Amino acid sequence: MPTCCEIxxxxxxxxxxxxxxxxxxxxxxxxxxxxxxxxTILGYIPGIIYALYAIVFVDRDQYFDEYRRPLYSA
Structure with missing residues (x-):
């Protein structure tokens, strides 16, 4: 679970x-x-909106496995 500072x-x-x-x-x-x-390539604002959605609402631990390792692990 990421901390508030990481988010x-x-x-x-x-x-x-x-x-x-x-x-x-x-x-x-x-x-x-x-x-x-x-x-982001198609438009900067839609990229920001989706990035915020992906960071805040999509749970990476649900889909985490050996092949989809993020750059850092907490």
Whole structure:
């Protein structure tokens, strides 16, 4: 379970660079990252909205396995 400080830092990163915030949370080869990257390319605001959704509401522990390891583990 991520701490409040981790979530706040990921949200700040997601506002500046949406795919990077999702990458820290879900990993670089995840569906969430690909969707966020596509939305950011199509428009910056949709990328931010999806990144915030992916960080706050999508539970990574539910989908966590050996092949979808995030960049850091808490």
């Amino acid at each position: 706040c830092c990921e949200i700040l990163i997601a506002i500046l660079l949406p795919p990077l915030g999702v990458c820290f949370r879900h990993g670089c080869c995840s569906v969430e990252f690909c969707i966020c990257l596509l939305l």
